[in-house]
Amino acid sequence: MNARITVRIVPEKCQGHARCHALAPELFELDEFGNARATSRTLVPRELEDKAFTAQSNCPEGAIVIEDSAET
Template identity: 50%
Template sequence: MKVRIDPERCQGHGRCYDLAPGLFVDDEEGYGTVLGDGAVPPGKERDARRAAANCPERAIDVLEEA
């Protein structure tokens, strides 16, 4: 599983890095940024889905890998 943030939709509410600090951080302007390459470590899948579900702009995509 991977996560990504669409920078054109992100408005900087910060819910992603508040709910899943191991997956997201804020940049110098307060917008969410994916840590590393966006790979979700085992056991953090629920955090990724919760962050995506709580993004007001639906800027977070959760990509299920085959």
């Protein structure tokens, strides 16, 4: 099995800085208030995994959660 990742936003933590969307628009979208949400609940494509980690490390509120998911 290979580890793969999914991303999600903790809505209570997101303050709408939009850094995640600026760094990885393929993975994050903004709602009508400027708060982020993941564009999908599926596995992040391998070619976007670095962007996911970059977005997570640049979120000033720590609202991005990256979870390992086992690939079957």
